[in-house]
Amino acid sequence: MNLDLLLLLFFILGALTSIGVYEILKLKNKYVIYWYNWLLLASGLSLLVFSIAWAISSVIEFENQAAGVGLLIFGGMALVCFSIATKLISKKGNEKL
Amino acid sequence: MDTTNSFSKKISRRDALKLGSIAAMATTATMVSPQKTIAKPVEEKKDSYNVSKHGTIDEIYNIDPKMQRFDQANSAFCKSILGDFGVIPLKPNDNPNMKNAFMNVVFATGGYNPISQEFNPHLKAQKPGHSDLDLALDTGALALENMTGSALARVLANESGPAMPLADGSLLPISLYKQQVPFPGQFNKYEKQHKFESPKDAAYAIKKAAKLYGADLVGIAPFEERWLYKSEVYLPMDVNGNPIKEHVNPFRQVKFDFKPKSVIVLGFEMDYEAYKTQPSAIGAAATSMGYSQMMETSVRLAYMIRRLGYNTVHAGNAVGISVPLAIQAGLGESSRMGLLVTEEYGPRVRIAKVYTDLDIELDKPKTFGVKEFCEICQKCADACPSEAISKAVKTTDPENKPKNDCNGKGVDKWYNDHQKCMSFWGENWGECAVCISVCPYNKIDMWHHDAAKSVTKIPGLRRLARTFDEIFGYGKAGSEKLMKAYWNRRI
Numbered sequence: 165m166n167l168d169l170l171l172l173l174f175f176i177l178g179a180l181t182s183i184g185v186y187e188i189l190k191l192k193n194k195y196v197i198y199w200y201n202w203l204l205l206a207s208g209l210s211l212l213v214f215s216i217a218w219a220i221s222s223v224i225e226f227e228n229q230a231a232g233v234g235l236l237i238f239g240g241m242a243l244v245c246f247s248i249a250t251k252l253i254s255k256k257g258n259e260k261l
Numbered sequence: 262m263d264t265t266n267s268f269s270k271k272i273s274r275r276d277a278l279k280l281g282s283i284a285a286m287a288t289t290a291t292m293v294s295p296q297k298t299i300a301k302p303v304e305e306k307k308d309s310y311n312v313s314k315h316g317t318i319d320e321i322y323n324i325d326p327k328m329q330r331f332d333q334a335n336s337a338f339c340k341s342i343l344g345d346f347g348v349i350p351l352k353p354n355d356n357p358n359m360k361n362a363f364m365n366v367v368f369a370t371g372g373y374n375p376i377s378q379e380f381n382p383h384l385k386a387q388k389p390g391h392s393d394l395d396l397a398l399d400t401g402a403l404a405l406e407n408m409t410g411s412a413l414a415r416v417l418a419n420e421s422g423p424a425m426p427l428a429d430g431s432l433l434p435i436s437l438y439k440q441q442v443p444f445p446g447q448f449n450k451y452e453k454q455h456k457f458e459s460p461k462d463a464a465y466a467i468k469k470a471a472k473l474y475g476a477d478l479v480g481i482a483p484f485e486e487r488w489l490y491k492s493e494v495y496l497p498m499d500v501n502g503n504p505i506k507e508h509v510n511p512f513r514q515v516k517f518d519f520k521p522k523s524v525i526v527l528g529f530e531m532d533y534e535a536y537k538t539q540p541s542a543i544g545a546a547a548t549s550m551g552y553s554q555m556m557e558t559s560v561r562l563a564y565m566i567r568r569l570g571y572n573t574v575h576a577g578n579a580v581g582i583s584v585p586l587a588i589q590a591g592l593g594e595s596s597r598m599g600l601l602v603t604e605e606y607g608p609r610v611r612i613a614k615v616y617t618d619l620d621i622e623l624d625k626p627k628t629f630g631v632k633e634f635c636e637i638c639q640k641c642a643d644a645c646p647s648e649a650i651s652k653a654v655k656t657t658d659p660e661n662k663p664k665n666d667c668n669g670k671g672v673d674k675w676y677n678d679h680q681k682c683m684s685f686w687g688e689n690w691g692e693c694a695v696c697i698s699v700c701p702y703n704k705i706d707m708w709h710h711d712a713a714k715s716v717t718k719i720p721g722l723r724r725l726a727r728t729f730d731e732i733f734g735y736g737k738a739g740s741e742k743l744m745k746a747y748w749n750r751r752i
Contacts, residue, residue, distance in 0.1 A: 217709065218709050221707055221708070221709045222709070225533070225705050225707065226534060226746075226750065227733070227734065227735065228734075229733060229734025230733040230734055230735060233732055233733050233734065234733065
């Protein structure tokens with residue numbers, strides 16, 4: 165197992181999580197966000213981070229198909245969560261005055 | 262009520278940067294802990310949430326109290342080489358002269374079987390996984406074990422590990438030799454016995470030493486006569502180590518010249534990448550490395566315990582059956598293919614053991630849903646090239662019957678056809694181990710596989726676990742692409 169690559173992976177994941185959290189929290193300045201929107205956004209971010217972690221870990225162990233399929237499934241689920249959340253949040257009347 | 266009230270304070274870029282740095286540092290520190298990078302932990306891995314502990318192996322499997330001890334003469338290897346087990350045609354157009362083709366495996370490195378006078382067709386064609394380079398890899402992997410024996414001695418001793426070449430060129434397996442016989446390099450038992458403060462302390466010290474000597478897994482089982490072979494294969498010898506020529510029976514009763522109290526069971530991970538190429542000489546090299554490690558570590562541990570003043574007998578596959586001992590020692594569970602499945606490496610492990618009279622704390626058997634998963638999965642049975650693995654859903658199904666003498670009877674398990682299995686070995690001019698390679702438990706010990714393995718423990722999701730294992734592309738045994746990729750991949 166390549167520890168250097170794992171170290172880099174988890175550093176990237178940490179940075180990505182931070183940027184994601186920052187961007188999500190920024191939304192509350194513009195929109196009224198309900199608990200289910202928070203849940204969708206959190207799930208989306210977790211799935212996105214998980215899919216990247218899965219893909220890179222699979223590449224480290226030379227399992228390229230697992231990397232691709234993992235990215236497709238978990239990344240796809242993340243996109244679905246983000247799409248629904250975006251649609252719900254940007255509904256008319258949700259903007260803060 | 263406005264749910265956003267609690268977040269009314271604006272987040273500045275500085276706050277976000279701080280938050281990000283803390284998150285990144287915490288994640289990195291957690292995942293790459295000093296335990297992994299600096300010191301190898303001695304304490305066993307903490308069991309996951311749904312691992313059940315048991316008092317004895319009998320609480321997990323139905324074992325007939327009248328069960329007879331297994332005779333090593335009935336093991337598939339012994340029957341193939343010393344008996345008339347032979348091979349059976351797997352395909353209609355198989356060469357009828359393939360009788361005793363299992364010897365192809367013994368002569369695989371040279372590529373010529375002097376008994377059948379056949380050449381290894383895979384080597385001749387330099388097929389991926391069977392080329393000179395691949396066979397050389399296997400030869401190198403086996404070198405350490407071969408330094409103390411030879412391929413023939415290993416085979417005679419049922420791959421027992423240690424064996425010793427004698428002055429007259431004959432070979433002597435030394436898996437169960439008398440402590441008093443002064444073989445060159447043998448360390449006799451030290452006269453003064455070291456006393457540990459408690460059996461727990463003894464177990465800690467032995468486990469720490471075993472890990473230093475190269476074991477990936479260590480557990481301690483109680484000594485039970487029922488798991489000893491009734492008789493074992495050996496080359497008869499006198500006290501000077503010379504073979505007794507008139508002695509023609511290569512089997513002898515297994516008995517100790519001391520009263521063993523426990524068995525230290527050692528587990529060795531075999532290389533994941535090499536195992537992906539099974540059935541090939543590359544995969545065989547990973548197995549051979551396992552055998553070399555079995556010999557190396559068990560001998561070292563036995564010598565250490567003798568220096569502490571206690572008796573030992575070390576063995577690879579010889580002396581007794583390894584799988585039930587490993588289960589009793591808490592290393593893992595039995596599986597459809599009959600091999601041990603560990604939480605850490607699945608079935609991709611080799612087992613060695615050291616019998617001793619040292620007072621040492623015993624480990625408890627554990628289960629983590631392997632049997633239940635095997636009932637549904639059957640991936641090994643579907644992938645087996647010789648269809649030797651039972652496809653009965655449950656071990657109690659009427660069609661799950663012993664196939665021949667190779668099956669130990671009286672134990673709750675799936676019965677596999679070892680004659681068919683050995684036939685494929687002969688055809689392949691080498692080992693197979695496709696069952697190990699394709700098993701969904703055969704994964705590297707990495708965080709994302711721990712997450713995936715937990716699915717195998719949830720009753721409703723077991724079928725899904727096998728499906729996803731295939732969708733994700735794991736366990737593609739027999740792929741020439743993977744065999745070629747092994748050498749092309751740069752590390």
